[in-house]
Amino acid sequence: MFAYSPRPIRSVLVANRGEIAVRVLQTCQRLGLRGLAVYSDADAQAPHVRMADAAARIGTGPARESYLSIPAIIAAAKQLEADAIHPGYGFLSENAAFARACEEAGLIFIGPSPKAVAAMGSKIEAKRIAEAAGVPTVPGYHGDAQDVKTLLGEAKKIGFPVLIKASAGGGGRGMRLVEREADFAASLEAARSEAQSAFGDASVLLEKYIRNPRHLEVQLIGDRCGNLLHLFERDCSVQRNNQKILEEAPAPNLPDLARQRLFDAALKLGRAIGYDSAGTVEFIMEAGDEQPYFLEMNTRLQVEHPVTEAITGIDLVHWQLIAAAGEKLPLTQEQVRIHGHAIEARLTAERADLGFQSVTGRIAHIAGPPALRFDNGIADGSEVGLYYDSMLAKLIAHGRTRESALDKLEAGLRGLTLLGLATNQLFLRDAIRQPLFAEGRATTRFIAQSYPDGWQPAAAELRLLRAAAVAAWVSPAAHQLHPSPNGWANPWLQRAPLRVTAAARPALITALLEDEYGSAEIELHQGRDGAEAVIDGERITLGAVSAAADWLEFAPQATTERLVCRREGAKLLIARQGLAIQAKLVLKSEAPRAQEVDTANGNRITAPLHGLVAQIYVAVGDRVEAGMAVAQMEAMKLVHTLSAPQAGVVASIRHAAGDIVPAGATLIEIDLAVEEETR
Numbered sequence: 308m309f310a311y312s313p314r315p316i317r318s319v320l321v322a323n324r325g326e327i328a329v330r331v332l333q334t335c336q337r338l339g340l341r342g343l344a345v346y347s348d349a350d351a352q353a354p355h356v357r358m359a360d361a362a363a364r365i366g367t368g369p370a371r372e373s374y375l376s377i378p379a380i381i382a383a384a385k386q387l388e389a390d391a392i393h394p395g396y397g398f399l400s401e402n403a404a405f406a407r408a409c410e411e412a413g414l415i416f417i418g419p420s421p422k423a424v425a426a427m428g429s430k431i432e433a434k435r436i437a438e439a440a441g442v443p444t445v446p447g448y449h450g451d452a453q454d455v456k457t458l459l460g461e462a463k464k465i466g467f468p469v470l471i472k473a474s475a476g477g478g479g480r481g482m483r484l485v486e487r488e489a490d491f492a493a494s495l496e497a498a499r500s501e502a503q504s505a506f507g508d509a510s511v512l513l514e515k516y517i518r519n520p521r522h523l524e525v526q527l528i529g530d531r532c533g534n535l536l537h538l539f540e541r542d543c544s545v546q547r548n549n550q551k552i553l554e555e556a557p558a559p560n561l562p563d564l565a566r567q568r569l570f571d572a573a574l575k576l577g578r579a580i581g582y583d584s585a586g587t588v589e590f591i592m593e594a595g596d597e598q599p600y601f602l603e604m605n606t607r608l609q610v611e612h613p614v615t616e617a618i619t620g621i622d623l624v625h626w627q628l629i630a631a632a633g634e635k636l637p638l639t640q641e642q643v644r645i646h647g648h649a650i651e652a653r654l655t656a657e658r659a660d661l662g663f664q665s666v667t668g669r670i671a672h673i674a675g676p677p678a679l680r681f682d683n684g685i686a687d688g689s690e691v692g693l694y695y696d697s698m699l700a701k702l703i704a705h706g707r708t709r710e711s712a713l714d715k716l717e718a719g720l721r722g723l724t725l726l727g728l729a730t731n732q733l734f735l736r737d738a739i740r741q742p743l744f745a746e747g748r749a750t751t752r753f754i755a756q757s758y759p760d761g762w763q764p765a766a767a768e769l770r771l772l773r774a775a776a777v778a779a780w781v782s783p784a785a786h787q788l789h790p791s792p793n794g795w796a797n798p799w800l801q802r803a804p805l806r807v808t809a810a811a812r813p814a815l816i817t818a819l820l821e822d823e824y825g826s827a828e829i830e831l832h833q834g835r836d837g838a839e840a841v842i843d844g845e846r847i848t849l850g851a852v853s854a855a856a857d858w859l860e861f862a863p864q865a866t867t868e869r870l871v872c873r874r875e876g877a878k879l880l881i882a883r884q885g886l887a888i889q890a891k892l893v894l895k896s897e898a899p900r901a902q903e904v905d906t907a908n909g910n911r912i913t914a915p916l917h918g919l920v921a922q923i924y925v926a927v928g929d930r931v932e933a934g935m936a937v938a939q940m941e942a943m944k945l946v947h948t949l950s951a952p953q954a955g956v957v958a959s960i961r962h963a964a965g966d967i968v969p970a971g972a973t974l975i976e977i978d979l980a981v982e983e984e985t986r
């Protein structure tokens with residue numbers, strides 16, 4: 308399609324992985340372009356590799372040795388005879404040196420000019436450019452002086468509370484909220500340390516803290532012919548750990564004046580830097596106000612770009628290719644129209660009940676929701692490791708109204724099935740029906756306001772799924788579906804005293820179940836007419852159980868409900884309408900005697916998740932206080948600081964910086980007795 312353009316493009320290498328790599332390759336295939344992929348050793352069998360016309364290995368699992376290696380990606384592009392490189396998002400997508408390297412190698416960088424990337428790459432420089440262009444910015448300090456005295460003085464001028472933010476990064480890393488002057492120095496040191504580790508740049512800026520902000524953004528698209536358009540706005544206020552999880556377009560309940568100010572400011576900034584590709588200008592605004600403030604500009608495609616595509620009918624990757632090839636954009640500003648409303652939910656490998664802690668593991672089964680756009684880069688058997696971001700997929704719902712889009716998204720979250728790995732699926736299903744979001748009033752404080760005590764799955768839903776797990780575990784139907792000589796013992800088939808003898812006298816077993824959310828003792832009453840379970844005094848009617856294809860069907864009362872159920876070794880994997888568990892089951896009569904509780908485990912610091920030990924801050928013999936930072940771990944691009952649970956003396960250190968450890972591994976032991984003796 309672009310063979311005769313000013314800058315011909317026939318083949319595109321996607322310098323990325325996961326769902327965005329699949330997304331870009333899909334557009335390339337639709338346009339008849341040759342789509343090329345790169346992969347690390349961890350991604351050798353990934354879906355984006357399998358769907359590409361050709362692929363090249365670029366290194367080992369860690370991103371710095373593969374997806375962040377400019378020489379490796381340029382070499383792969385040459386090897387595969389690519390004309391252009393699409394960076395996706397994350398990794399090198401906003402790296403000016405990479406954009407320049409592509410151009411110097413004779414490759415077309417599908418993104419803005421290296422100059423534009425560099426201009427917006429520093430938050431400090433971006434704010435200076437914005438101010439010069441007449442774009443309102445949050446009151447703050449973004450000067451060159453970085454000493455503690457100057458920064459504290461500027462913080463006092465701004466007025467507490469203030470935000471300390473890493474100049475070179477994003478995603479919430481290198482960011483600290485400081486409520487009081489007394490906490491400033493310690494917070495500054497922590498922010499600098501995290502910024503240096505994450506971005507190689509310890510410089511920071513200060514901003515006035517807006518207490519109840521909306522996070523709004525404007526999609527821009529430009530070309531090399533001097534055209535620059537806005538494609539309306541998005542609301543991305545719902546976030547966890549300063550990272551987005553729900554996004555929508557257009558923004559709900561937004562005053563017309565605020566909307567026009569957003570468009571005007573975004574276009575001013577884009578014109579100031581000669582922007583010539585897809586990019587997003589982000590803003591922050593106090594809820595109920597009409598004045599948005601410039602936050603930053605992302606000189607790339609955004610994760611949430613599908614909601615803009617849904618309401619405009621524009622394929623943004625296609626338009627990026629048009630701009631990169633030197634062609635003129637197909638539409639003018641007046642020709643771009645909004646059609647309906649769209650909402651996106653990010654599916655992540657995280658435990659929402661544990662503060663959105665990242666998890667790793669293997670996906671046993673994935674089945675996307677019917678009648679919904681489902682952008683993903685995973686498949687049955689995909690390994691989710693610790694090297695990359697926790698995002699797995701995105702569900703995008705589009706409707707004539709916000710209410711219809713919301714209904715479709717909820718149906719999609721109920722219809723999606725993923726087994727083998729904990730995700731935030733049920734949390735998303737619950738969050739979109741919380742009043743603040745359902746009514747379009749969410750701010751970045753949505754999670755804290757809607758779940759002040761943290762989120763947990765509904766007890767009734769968890770009881771029902773656990774009851775179904777036991778029924779599946781013992782049913783002849785399940786045994787026929789997944790026969791197993793060991794690891795899936797069927798008491799109905801094995802033990803004569805447990806056989807059903809009459810409808811009036813159902814058989815009874817008591818099973819012990821353990822899953823991600825804890826444990827339970829479950830009585831299952833199995834009769835000829837079906838099963839009933841008793842958990843925590845609650846009676847649950849399951850009805851008849853039958854096997855069909857890869858699932859089990861339960862017929863509680865007058866309805867039939869399908870639950871997907873798989874066996875993985877000694878575990879039973881089962882899911883229902885967004886809630887999934889990995890259950891270990893045993894008959895109570897065969898359970899080993901419970902071991903005594905280890906009352907001394909308060910002296911151990913254990914790994915909260917599978918990850919890399921980044922730093923150990925103490926040595927054997929050091930005295931520590933309760934709450935003192937003793938180690939740091941990294942996993943899925945997130946940093947976790949581990950603290951001493953009690954005061955004492957470091958007795959042993961089991962792992963060193965650089966070690967990769969499983970969740971639950973003991974890292975450090977503290978001798979509490981020594982502390983007691985000194986009192």
